[in-house]
Amino acid sequence: MEQAKEFALQQPRNRLKGNAPKIGLRPVIDGRRGGVRESLEDITMGMAKAAAKLISENLRHPTGEEVECIIADSTIGGVAEAAACAEKFAREGVAVTLTVTPCWCYGSETMDTDPLTVKGVWGFNGTDRPGAVYLAAVLAAHSQMGLPAFGIYGHDVQDLSDIDRIPADVAEKILRFARAGIAAAWMRGKSYLSVGSVAMGIAGSIVNPDFFREYLGMRNEYVDMSEIIRRIEEKIYPEAEFRRAMEWIKTYCAEGPDNNPPAQQHSRARKDKVWEMSAKMAIIVRDLMVGNPDLRRKGLIEESLGHNAILAGFQGQRQWTDHFPNGDFLETILNSSFDWTGIRQPYLVATENDSLNGVSMLFGHLLTGSAQIFSDVRTYWSPEAVQRVTGWKPSGFAEHGFIHLINSGATCLDGTGCQRLGGKPAMKPWWQVEAGEAKASLKATQWRYASLGYFRGGGYSSDFLTEGGMPVTMTRINLVKGLGPMIQIAEGFTATLPKEVHNTLDLRTDPTWPTTWFAPRLTGNGPFRDVYSVMANWGANHGAISYGHIGADLISLASILRIPVAMHNVPAEKIFRPSCWNAFGMDPEGADYRACSALGPLYK
Numbered sequence: 001m002e003q004a005k006e007f008a009l010q011q012p013r014n015r016l017k018g019n020a021p022k023i024g025l026r027p028v029i030d031g032r033r034g035g036v037r038e039s040l041e042d043i044t045m046g047m048a049k050a051a052a053k054l055i056s057e058n059l060r061h062p063t064g065e066e067v068e069c070i071i072a073d074s075t076i077g078g079v080a081e082a083a084a085c086a087e088k089f090a091r092e093g094v095a096v097t098l099t100v101t102p103c104w105c106y107g108s109e110t111m112d113t114d115p116l117t118v119k120g121v122w123g124f125n126g127t128d129r130p131g132a133v134y135l136a137a138v139l140a141a142h143s144q145m146g147l148p149a150f151g152i153y154g155h156d157v158q159d160l161s162d163i164d165r166i167p168a169d170v171a172e173k174i175l176r177f178a179r180a181g182i183a184a185a186w187m188r189g190k191s192y193l194s195v196g197s198v199a200m201g202i203a204g205s206i207v208n209p210d211f212f213r214e215y216l217g218m219r220n221e222y223v224d225m226s227e228i229i230r231r232i233e234e235k236i237y238p239e240a241e242f243r244r245a246m247e248w249i250k251t252y253c254a255e256g257p258d259n260n261p262p263a264q265q266h267s268r269a270r271k272d273k274v275w276e277m278s279a280k281m282a283i284i285v286r287d288l289m290v291g292n293p294d295l296r297r298k299g300l301i302e303e304s305l306g307h308n309a310i311l312a313g314f315q316g317q318r319q320w321t322d323h324f325p326n327g328d329f330l331e332t333i334l335n336s337s338f339d340w341t342g343i344r345q346p347y348l349v350a351t352e353n354d355s356l357n358g359v360s361m362l363f364g365h366l367l368t369g370s371a372q373i374f375s376d377v378r379t380y381w382s383p384e385a386v387q388r389v390t391g392w393k394p395s396g397f398a399e400h401g402f403i404h405l406i407n408s409g410a411t412c413l414d415g416t417g418c419q420r421l422g423g424k425p426a427m428k429p430w431w432q433v434e435a436g437e438a439k440a441s442l443k444a445t446q447w448r449y450a451s452l453g454y455f456r457g458g459g460y461s462s463d464f465l466t467e468g469g470m471p472v473t474m475t476r477i478n479l480v481k482g483l484g485p486m487i488q489i490a491e492g493f494t495a496t497l498p499k500e501v502h503n504t505l506d507l508r509t510d511p512t513w514p515t516t517w518f519a520p521r522l523t524g525n526g527p528f529r530d531v532y533s534v535m536a537n538w539g540a541n542h543g544a545i546s547y548g549h550i551g552a553d554l555i556s557l558a559s560i561l562r563i564p565v566a567m568h569n570v571p572a573e574k575i576f577r578p579s580c581w582n583a584f585g586m587d588p589e590g591a592d593y594r595a596c597s598a599l600g601p602l603y604k
Contacts, residue, residue: 006248007435010344012064015290017308020061021185022068023178024094024117025052026085028101028110028134031077040103040129044075046163047100047124054166055178062369063345064431067182070094079109086114095185096178098122099138099149102160103129107138112147116188116602118181118560119149119578122174128160139579146599148578150177150556176576180556183366184602186310188217192355193289193307196225196315199352203479204540205313207355211485214601215561216359221307223288225320231284236303238283238294241340245279248340252439256446256463259512266458271449274325274458282330282339285314286347311362313353317455326450326459327351331410335361337371337430338413338438345430346371351410357542360475360487361410364546367553369429373466373545374410375516377403377474380535381505390501397468397519398495401531405474405516405545406509408454408461415516415545416444417467417494425467425494427547448512465506466516468496473550474518477563478539484601487558489568490534491549492520516545521569528569537567552576562596565589 014020025048030036052069059067070092072085089097097112102124112119119142123135135153142149154170166174192212199205212218231237258265266274287295291306314327321327327349333339334347348365350358351374361372382401383394394401417425418440419433428437450459474490495517497505506515520534527537551570558565559577575588577595584591584598 006340006342007338007438008342009431010342012431014063014065015345016190016310018189019093020063020065020068021095021182022070022093023055023182024085024089024092024097025069025071026097026099026112027072027075028099028105029075029077030103030105037077041075043102043160043163044100047102047122048072050164050166051098051100051122051174054171054174058175059178059182060369060429060431061182062186062366064369064429067178076110078106082110086112095188096181098174098177100124101134102126102131102163103134105134105138107134107141111138111141113145115147118184119147120152120174120177120181121149122152122170124158124163125154125156126158126160143580143583148559148580148599150576151579152177173576176553176556179367179553180560183363183557184560186366187362190310191219191221191308192358193221193223193309193312194315194353194355195223195228195285195288195312196320196353199315199317199354202352202354202541204354204356204542205315205352207313207353208479211479214604215485215563217603218310221309223307225315227288228281228284231303232277232280236284236295236300237280237287238292241294242280242283245283245340246276249275249279252442253447254445256448256512258449260449260452264452266449270458274460277325278329278460281325281327282333285312285330285349286334288312289347311348311350311358313350313355313358315353317352321455321457321459324457326408326455326457326461328408328450328459328461329447331374332413332462335371335374335410335412336414337433343430343433343435343438346412348372349410350374351407354542356477356479356540357544360477360544363554363557364473364475364544364550367550367557368546368548369431370427370547371412371414371430373405373412373415373516374407375405375543375545376407376541377535377538377543378406378509379404380532382532386501386505390504392498392501396495397493398497398517400519400522402495402517402519403531403535404505404509405518405543406513407542408510408513411462411514411516413441413445413462415466415514416441416464417470418444425470427470451510451512454510461512462514463512464514465502466494466514468494468517470494470547471549472518472545472547473554474520474543474545475554476538476540476543485563486539486566487554487563488539488566489551489554489570490520490528491551491569492518495519518545523569527567539566559592560602562599562601564593564596
C-alpha cells in the first residue's frame with residue numbers, strides 16, 4: 001500500500017445534512033440622525049469587523065471548516081433595521097449572534113429576539129460613549145423576556161480610536177461564547193443512532209428521546225443489530241473499501257497475546273474471520289450513520305442515505321457478543337481520527353449504547369475538534385493502596401492518588417498520547433494530526449483477542465497505555481428523576497506510573513484493554529477535596545475524556561442548553577454564563593440550577 005495515501009489528510013467537509021452554523025455580527029447604534037449616528041457609523045461597524053476577524057481566525061468547526069461570520073448589511077438603530085438583519089441571518093443560516101456597540105442604543109428595539117439563536121452582547125468599555133450603559137440595558141431586556149444573553153465587557157477603559165484592538169479578556173469571552181454557541185447549534189436537527197437497545201441494564205443506554213429532542217434539538221433513530229448481519233450477508237457495503245481496510249489492518253494492527261486458556265482459544269482461521277467481520281462492522285456502522293454514495297452506485301438507494309447521525313451507540317452486550325465478535329474494533333477505529341481512508345474527522349460511537357456518555361463525548365468533540373476517550377471510571381487507587389500493592393509511593397500528578405480509566409470499547413487510538421503539541425503528548429484537532437503521529441499511535445497499540453468469558457463471540461480490543469502529562473477533562477451527563485439532565489466536569493492530568501507499577505495494577509483487571517491513569521485537579525473543597533471524593537461523587541460507570549482543560553467551555557455550553565452543572569473544578573474567574581444567571585442568587589452553582597429550572601429546555 002502507498003503510505004503517502006494511507007495517511008493523507010482528508011479535506012475538511014460536512015458529511016451531515018444541514019449547513020454548518022454561522023455566526024452573525026449585529027452592529028447596533030444610536031439611531032439619532034443629525035450628527036450622533038453619523039459620527040458612530042464607522043466605529044460601530046469596525047467593532048463588528050474586528051469581532052468577525054477574531055472569530056474566523058481562531059475557530060474552526062468540528063468538520064475542520066472555517067467558521068463563517070455574517071455581518072448585518074447596515075448598523076442597527078431601530079426595529080426596522082433589526083428586522084432586516086434577522087431576515088438576512090435567517091437566509092444565511094446564522095445560529096449564533098453577537099451584538100456589538102460602542103454607544104447607547106435603544107435596547108428592546110435593537111436586540112435579537114429570535115428564541116433559538118444563541119446570543120451575546122459586547123459593550124465597548126470607553127468613556128467617550130456609554131457602551132456599557134446599553135449593555136446593561138439590553139441585558140436587562142433579554143432577562144425580562146426570557147432570552148438569555150452572554151454579556152461581554154472589557155476590564156479596562158479603551159479609546160474609541162483603538163476599536164480594532166480587542167483586549168485579551170474580551171477576546172477570551174467572545175471566543176468562549178462563540179465556541180459554545182457553535183457547538184450547541186451543530187446538534188440541532190441531527191440524529192442519535194441506536195444500533196441495538198439496552199446493554200446489560202446500563203441506564204445511559206435506556207435512550208431518552210425527550211432529552212435529545214428538548215435539550216439538544218436532536219432526533220432519535222433506531223436500527224436493530226440484525227441489520228449488520230443483513231448487510232454483511234447481502235454485501236451491502238463497499239467491497240473495494242473492505243479489501244483495502246483488511247490490507248491496512250494486516251499492515252498496521254499488530255496482534256497481542258491471547259490471554260484465554262489454550263484449550264479455549266479460537267483457531268487462527270476463526271480469528272481471521274473475526275478480523276474480517278470486525279472491519280465490515282466498522283464500515284457498516286459508519287454507513288448507517290452518514291450514508292455512503294458507493295451504495296447508491298450499487299443500486300442500494302435507501303441504504304446509501306444513512307441516518308444523518310452526528311453520534312451513534314452500539315449495544316453489543318450481550319445479545320450480540322454472546323455469538324458474534326464484539327464491537328471494540330468498530331468503536332475504537334471510528335472514534336479515532338484516522339483509519340484506512342486517511343486522517344479524518346472521528347465518527348463518535350458510544351460503547352454499550354450509553355447515549356449519555358456519547359453526548360458527553362459529542363460535547364468535547366464539538367468544542368475541540370479532537371477525538372474523545374470513552375472509559376469505565378473503574379478504580380480509585382489511593383497512595384496508600386498503591387504503596388501497599390507495589391511498594392512505590394506515588395509522586396507527580398499521581399501524588400494524591402488516581403483513577404484507573406479502562407474500557408474494552410471506544411477508547412480512540414488518539415488516546416495513546418502519541419501526538420505532540422510543543423513536544424508534549426497531546427490529542428490534537430483531527431485536521432492537525434500528522435501521518436507520523438497516526439502511525440506512532442498504531443505502533444503503540446496491540447490488538448488483543450477478546451476474553452471469551454466476557455465475549456463468547458470473540459473480537460479484538462485495542463490495548464495501550466496513555467502517555468502521562470496530558471491536560472484532560474472528564475465529563476459525564478446523567479438524567480435524574482425530578483431534575484432532568486445534569487453534567488459533571490473534572491479537569492486533571494494523565495499520570496505516568498513506573499512500568500512495573502503499571503503492570504502490577506493493570507494485571508489486577510482485564511489486561512487486554514487500554515488504560516488511562518487519571519489524576520483530577522484538587523481544590524480541597526466538596527467533591528474535589530481529594531481523589532476519592534471525585535470517584536465517590538461521579539454519577540455513573542462511564543466518563544468521556546477530552547484533551548485540554550475545557551471545563552469553562554463546557555459550562556458555557558451547558559448553560560446554553562439549560563443543563564445545570566452538578567460538580568466541577570473550574571476556576572471561578574473562567575466561568576462564563578448568560579447574564580441573567582446573576583439574578584438567581586449569589587451562589588453560582590445554586591443559581592445555575594435555579595436558572596436552568598426557570599428557563600426550561602431550549603427546544604421545549
